[in-house]
Amino acid sequence: MSSQPNQSLIDGIRCLQYLVSSGRAIGCRELARLMGINTTRVNRLLMTMASIGLTMQDEQRRYLPGPGIHALAAQAIRGSALFSQALPLLERHAPKDIVVAMGVLWEDQVIYIYHSEPGSQVTQALAGFHMLPAWQSVIGMSLLAAESDEALIPRFTPEQWQQLHPHLVQQRTQGHVVWHHDDGEVSMAQPLGARPAALAFAGMWQVNDDVVNTRLEALHQLAAQLTQKT
Template sequence: MNETIPGTQAIRRAVALLKAFDDDHPAWSLSELAREMGLNKTTAYRLLSALEREGLLGRAPDERYVLGPEIVVLGGRALRANNLRAVARPELERLAEETRETASLEILSGHEMLVIDEIVGGHLMSGVPDLGSRWPLHASSTGLAVLAFRPDTDELLPRVLTPVTPATLTGRVPLRAELACIRARGYSIADETLEHGLIALAAPIYDHDGRVVAALSVAGPKLRLTAECVPTIGDGVRAAAEHVSARLGYRR
């Protein structure tokens, strides 16, 4: 039996009013908000006044409503609570459990990717932890995933793309073509570009400002990560990265 909790409707309406403030509509008049939310002006004014008293809304010089200082305080607390490593850990654990391969979280650090968390897979041949290791952007799955979805690709790459293995992309034209494929697919595939016999799949993680700041990856030997299972694992990595991005406050 579903019972309506007293005050639920008012809370929903108040939250809807706050969510109406975005980059396209940073300020609203009472009439505009009431019309947009489908509320009568008396109800809208009562809710807006309550939000204003709590500092969640303020007034612009033209008397239109804007988000207030308490929103900034709450946002800062949410960002501090949503530490990247803590937020990504459940997704890393799930990926490692489902694939039995090594799952890693890496951040962009200068012109390289830095491993900040990793869970070794359940297979006997699963490698050793690489925490603290740094990988070249153009040779690693995580680096390729970051490069594909950032606007400053050329600035991030070194002038000379040094080969790590014979499969490493060292030409700008083929690299750009590969990045276009990654954008279309949603995840990268590093097929022996970082280490002979190793395949890794990675997807980008966005922060609350929509910037790509990290990537999740799953890596394992080519004898296990076959062409048949790569699409399924790749989709799983992409979904995991999307979940982490959402927890960090990213909205498309």
């Protein structure tokens, strides 16, 4: 039996992920361009998934997630120990006066599993918060640091790499990232042990070093709780 990955299966899963994450109806050509593969192949994949209800078409023959996505999403949430075990801890112990987020990496994008805003009574989680390019996210910076510079450099523009690289060094040497944004915001993140996920605090504005250090210690403590629980 061949040990080579099944490329058709890989392309199908990627196609579905790009479609769902787009947040809108999308045509085959645009989707093919995003994925970097042939339009005919994308069309065949989408039609195949439509046959089992994972995709559907609108009046302009653009593709949307189909009803089968809801079943798949529910099964994925139930099967995610990270989500189901971390959520109660975050709801109880996460600070309420700043942004708290937990996310994972997918194709150099951060997917938020948990995202809460100060004062909000509703947590934005799997279906409630958009993706963000990893180089624009403190979570992305924290998780990308696990890869070598040689693997990362070809995937980013020189401008993106200039912003990203100092934070990769910080993660590798200190075990966390603290990002002082140009507009005065401070955000911070650290990975959750061996899991491909990271916890972040953000939305801290014009704070001094004492506040940063206090928040960083709280981040470490909450991350330790999540690591032990999950």
